[in-house]
Amino acid sequence: MSTDLFWRTDSYLREAVQYQLERELDVNPADLDITAADGAISLTGFVHSFAEKLAAEQAAKRVWGVIAVANDIQVTPESQRTDAEIARDAVEALRTQTCVPRDVHVTVGEGFVMLEGMVNRQFQRDAAEAAVKYLQGVTGLANCITVTSR
Secondary structure, three states, X not given: OOHHHHOOOHHHHHHHHHHHHHHOOOOOHHHEEXXXXXXXXXXXXXXXXXXXXXXXXXXXXXXXXXXXXXXEEEEOOOOOOOHHHHHHHHHHHHHHOOOOOOOOEEEEEOOEEEEEEEEOOHXXXXXXXXXXXXXXXXXXXXXXXXXXXX
């Protein structure tokens, strides 16, 4: 083992990720638990939005020495919204994205949003995901949009 990796122990990585999460504005680390094993970080606990879950994952990935992140954080929204309300907001959010084709479809179940359809470019797929992942009440997201290049 090289000397520069020797001091990157599991306890160091755990503390470094904890430090990173404490400085992340979009994350409240109070209800999160972090474990480290051989460079793999496991995040567990509860957050109030899907955006906070994603921010915690990204913060952990920014720590030097982290080679994998298992994001098992549960999303428990502060205010419950019906799937119909989330679906309506998702459709409106997609409508405001001029680069997202109208044939992208949304399915919502228990706050979990699934995007389906076909687009011509990757940026269109990314724009559709970005439009809905921060909506209030979203607990998870599956982007099943297919990119078909002409």
